[in-house]
Amino acid sequence: MIDTHVDGMVSGLSIGAVERDTGFSKDILRVWEKRYRFPTPGRDQFGERVYSPAEVQKLRALKRLLDLGYRPGKIVELSLEELGALAGEQGNVQTCPEQLQPLLDLIKTHRVDALRLQLGQALMSQGLRPFLLDTIVPLNRAVGDFWARGEFQIFEEHLYTEALQAVLHGALNAMQRTSAAPRVLLTTLSGEQHGLGLLMAQALFAVEGCACVSLGTQTPVQEIVLAAGSQDVDVVALSFSAAFPAAQVWDALEELRRRLPGNIALWAGGGNAALARRKTPSVTVVGELDAISQTITAWRTSRAAAPSRP
């Protein structure tokens, strides 16, 4: 009945465990095996697939590149090192300024309390906006790169995420609960578990004085519509991480747009590659995090020109 391996017994994961760990569905794992001859798991005494830790690690590296827009057929046969190098190419050229290094060191040495302290200090010294745009965004990228190259453990990334979330929650708590327009509903769609981007966006909205209501992650479309109505918001803002299935992004956005009253704006942001690939006048794509304030300003001026509250 079960997945005796759950996570790795001594070594080797079941197909279900690999699905959980890597995000590749069982279907994909099986069909890749047939098509690309990778991965090629062994079999246990019952004829069930057993994936080696090395295969899982390569799968994770592949996942990251796919999220960046690469296609499976082109990169499956690369080695783990080549994959890491490929991921490293992306944008890491000008990053890692010396101001980030101390933070990276704190993560690497697992000094969580010091990390949180430093983050809080950076936040206070720079102010929320520059902190997020100039420190956290490049830091996130750096962490992601290190992780892809196997130089960061998963738990180190977890430690970092927790520390950052604590700091951001603190900042949000500290800010006055404003009621300025636009009133914004923040959430992610059903498949999307990553809440960090959402939290960063919420912080930026708050600092611009918007009244924010967050539903957290994983809200079905129908529920977003209901919540938007009940909270009487002006804007619904969705976050799409790179890990969210790109093919579903625009389907979902269009459906949500269809079901949402016309006077409620729909904004979408996040690192997902699909967002850059299409434009629709009815959905505002907020490409970079620092575009949020511009988008808010634009909304405010247009709303000032044509006030339309019933």
Place this chain on the structure above:
Amino acid sequence: MIDTHVDGMVSGLSIGAVERDTGFSKDILRVWEKRYRFPTPGRDQFGERVYSPAEVQKLRALKRLLDLGYRPGKIVELSLEELGALAGEQGNVQTCPEQLQPLLDLIKTHRVDALRLQLGQALMSQGLRPFLLDTIVPLNRAVGDFWARGEFQIFEEHLYTEALQAVLHGALNAMQRTSAAPRVLLTTLSGEQHGLGLLMAQALFAVEGCACVSLGTQTPVQEIVLAAGSQDVDVVALSFSAAFPAAQVWDALEELRRRLPGNIALWAGGGNAALARRKTPSVTVVGELDAISQTITAWRTSRAAAPSRP
């Protein structure tokens, strides 16, 4: 290639969308259809299953009862109302004291700011421990029951969760960062997304003066081992929600136990039914939330008797 429905188009979800929404795997959905003749989705023009919203709602109700320990064969053929009634029987007898009613009303009327205020106020007036044990635990149960009976929307539950998390994060931030023993590492396993129980546990640990390090949700076993080593903790505490696959609970716990140094204690808690079904001397099951402080006390006395730090 895709899941055109994503979440419901006009009405009717694909099997993939239902998997995301209900937590039942595609395999289960197909095999139930054959065995129990439920659900019986229609087919679209391509012969693919299309699940009605009613079926999805019933699936959600079933999910809740299965998490409570019921078995599929006995309850699949019950109507939605009967399922709701069945869920209501569970423990809801003595609950809903009048002190909860105002909070429930705030949730029901979507007054998020007021809700957060009230929660914060209750926290301050009662103190963290009584707040969690006497207010939040029954409130959680009440919210769950209402939800199962269809009297709460999903987004209302999200609003509540967000408010509570904000309050708890605030409380954690406010507490001094203590370094008293035991040093505790908190997290959940790979399949477990629910972080609320973890947060509540962390708050209780903190209020007892323990040094807490949280990894957030979804940490693979191997990474927990690494983190426990690097953070030099005395206790690893895991949270298992009712939704976590019961069959994997003890497999995972035993594996983790095997890989963790013997001087690090392993504690498990949460609403998962599997936790009650077995006892192992090497894993401490913290049944109810209020058992945490007792467990800490027990650990401290035993450690005082036989100090074993190298």
Place this chain on the structure above:
DNA sequence: TATCATAAATTGTCCTGGACAAATGGTTGA
């Protein structure tokens, strides 16, 4: 009656092998 072993039913997960729509990439002709 209580306890324990054994058999039967239940249930979740995995397997194989096939199909196909949607997205992507490239090519051709205007």
Place this chain on the structure above:
DNA sequence: TCAACCATTTGTCCAGGACAATTTATGATA
């Protein structure tokens, strides 16, 4: 340069079968 077209790539779905682990029922023994 752009648009229409075709081939390839890719993810998801389908059918039907198998089986180990768990739970429940049954019977034997103390």
